[in-house]
Amino acid sequence: MNTTHGFARVAAATPLVRVADTAFNAAQAIALLTRADRAGVHVVVFPELNLTGYTVNDLFHQQALQAGALDSLDSVCRATKELAVLGIVGLPLAADNQLFNCAAVVQRGRVLGIVPKTFIPGYKEYYEERWFARATDKVSDEVACGGGHVPFGADLLFRAADMPGLVVGVEICEDLWVPIPPSSYQAVGGATVLANLSASNELVAKPEYRAAFVRQQSGRCAAAYVLAAAGVGESTTDMVFSGHTMIAENGVMIADGTRFARTPQLAVADIDIDRLVADRQRTTSFGESVGAMKPRFRAIPFTSAQPAWKPPLERPAVPHPFVPQDPDLRDERCAEIFAIQTAALAKRLEHTRTSTAVIGLSGGLDSTLALLVCVKTFELLGLDKKGIHGLTMPGFGTSRRTYANVQKLCAALGLPLESISIVAACRQHFRDIGQDPGDHDNVYENTQSRERMQILMNRANQLGGLVVGTGDMSELALGWCTYNGDHMSMYNVNCGVPKTLVRYLVHWVAERQVEGAARRVLLDIVSTPISPELLPTGEDGEIRQKTEHEIGPYDLHDFFLYHVVRFGARPAKIVFLAGQAFKGAYTKKEIKKWLRVFYTRFFVQQFKRSCVPDGPKVGSVSLSPRGDWRMPSDAEAATWLAELDKA
Structure with a gap:
């Protein structure tokens, strides 16, 4: 904590992707995880289903693809054994005789936990209900993965043992777009960094609308919100994806990545965890929400120590905080x-x-x-x-x-x-x-x-x-x-x-x-x-x-x-x-x-x-x-x- 002055460096990653090519996608994720680790990043978030591609559609039910996704997750774990960064990657995962759209949280060669998507869209251009079950449909609290059993559920929070206040909550794309997102409960449960693995497609005026959601949720939750969206490598059969990456802190956008990039992207920002915790302590109604909502989460510990972290800060240095620079x-x-x-x-x-x-x-x-x-x-x-x-x-x-x-x-x-x-x-x-x-x-x-x-x-x-x-x-x-x-x-x-x-x-x-x-x-x-x-x-x-x-x-x-x-x-x-x-x-x-x-x-x-x-x-x-x-x-x-x- 003292070495970073209460800052946690987070990143939103958009890798190159080939639809249904799990080996290629794993290699791209590994490359960006390595790059993030060298940049002193504590937490890096990848797009929704990035290990398979979001747009494989009915191929999700192919056992070969499901097995390939697990193999690619194993590859990511093996390749990152020596990395300090906490990575959050997306893949389909079979459990309880159902298929779930999941985020796997990995660090130092281990899968720490797997979070399934809570809200599954089945409207307009989205047909996820055709393939995936909701997080609430699961039966098991653990799932077999990487030769062992790991925590499984939307009730997981990843808590840094060595940085008080750094707690990571995970939700997936549509989860943000509902009236009460899972991240609201995660924030009340203690999460200060909210990760969203997204496959939000591009439409006219949608980037501004999406950014407003991210800013508002970060402000409402007094948290950092890190969103990584699927990139241009996804299928363009019916939709286009831009790889929009965003990082907001308590209502302010502090990093907004390049859209439609044809190279791997990594939006990086230093989040002031101390500041978020201070705001929550002072805003007593935030504490009242804890009593009113009574969220129950399982805490998964990890070590946040990141030897590569160093100044200058990856956020605007504002000498006159009372005076807008623009x-x-x-x-x-x-x-x-x-x-x-x-x-x-x-x-x-x-x-x-x-x-x-x-x-x-x-x-x-x-x-x-x-x-x-x-x-x-x-x-x-x-x-x-x-x-x-x-x-x-x-x-x-x-x-x-x-x-x-x-x-x-x-x-x-x-x-x-x-x-x-x-x-x-x-x-x-x-x-x-x-x-x-x-x-x-x-x-x-x-x-x-x-x-x-x-x-x-x-x-x-x-x-x-x-x-x-x-x-x-x-x-x-x-x-x-x-x-x-x-x-x-x-x-x-x-x-x-x-x-x-x-x-x-x-x-x-x-x-x-x-x-x-x-x-x-x-x-x-x-x-x-x-x-x-x-x-x-x-x-x-x-x-x-x-x-x-x-x-x-x-x-x-x-x-x-x-x-x-x-x-x-x-x-x-x-x-x-x-x-x-x-x-x-x-x-x-x-x-x-x-x-x-x-x-x-x-x-x-x-x-x-x-x-x-x-x-x-x-x-x-x-x-x-x-x-x-x-x-x-x-x-x-x-x-x-x-x-x-x-x-």
Whole structure:
């Protein structure tokens, strides 16, 4: 487990096939099993009936073919004695005076078990009922095979003895297409990898439909789903087969092989078993399904150790998990998040019966996004945008650039803007409490933040309005906010949006929602360094205090946040994943340095998250103490930091 960081490498294989030529088909399977083993694959799935071919039709009842299929299975076993990979091949098998469409699970020269197909189609172009019995028609729990007796039935799960969580369930083609597939029961019974040996033929638009089934079943079962379909070597008397191979994990397609290939194909992907198990643990209704369905399976142990497994990972390395890489999907996601924020604020304004929103504007990303949400919300509710009362409150660290951008943005959007300097009030406060104004410590910084919030709250009271919060989820995670300063508001529209996504949202509005002067100023805000602007500017009036220089890159912190909160990943695994995702951008030493900062701040600053204002959840990660994240404010990070030191 430690050597793979909880990943299992799986593959969907489409070999060359000759109809009814069992010796040739065995040789092709052996070649792909060997290739998969060399690639460090733990589990490889072959198409339905690949040792005979799916399209032999009435030849299935020929004893010569049945014997040839068993001989080919023996050949596969003999040839793979030294291979670590778990292979799942298809063949017809006679048992209990019936013929079954089966999947044989083999490893290191042994047949571990044989799984018969449960649902046998007998409609349209499919005539399997003519030849095969259902799994439920069997009598025996074992079958003679390879000179011995092996477990036989649809109630088999193959459990890795050396990799907790790696459990393989097997179903065959049509089994997936019924209302409640056998794999649903297998998943509830503990299977995390669901294998499907398929002979799904090609029709116009069927590939997309088939892929949707695979994605949905993997998501519904919180599992990996590996499908290997029969290839172009099958008979084309009435149908065509493309060799479609797919691997999905928890609703996401992570490998989709080449169709209609005339050479052997092997689609490979690394499945995050830890992630699947974490999702199941967290989704308590998954556990309730176990009690409701009470599935009973026989567990067949195997050893998953795969010495050939090594990085890089055979899956997309995603450095920005909150931000879709595909531009079209990113635009779609931004529109959806913006709509969620808008709907949330609209409801709160309606409930409080106010048509006034008070918002502090710094010229940075967060307050800009919150302002844009306010504008969209007022348009949605048909309110006069003069009710959006923007305040800019320059202090000791306000830069010329950010101050100018606030003015330009409000002018471009046609919004009123009030400017109230906090310098005199802060200096008076320093005198009141005996603070040296030359000492730029936490008191110096936090005084400014709290003075701004006091102005916002009192101005909102004067106007009968609502203070709209601007702080984002990344700042909440790190505690990069002043307690009872920018930490507070009356409703925070940004609390579920991480910093890396805030930038894209503002950019999306600039490119898709506005034009002219508004677009120009938004794009300049996007390119402005992130800063709380609480320390004095440089002599040129520009930003001197830069957040990422002090606490680390938000690219990394958002990556850490996602894997810590969403999946509860261990420090060593996060270091490994970050090394894959940010290869060439950050060294392992840098990753560990900033991960230590993340863990330290994440634990120490929980007290701020324990009392945050209301705000909408927009994605799968949220830090609301009333919803997704309930953590004691006095927990210790020692366990995590100790493991990080060893990573």
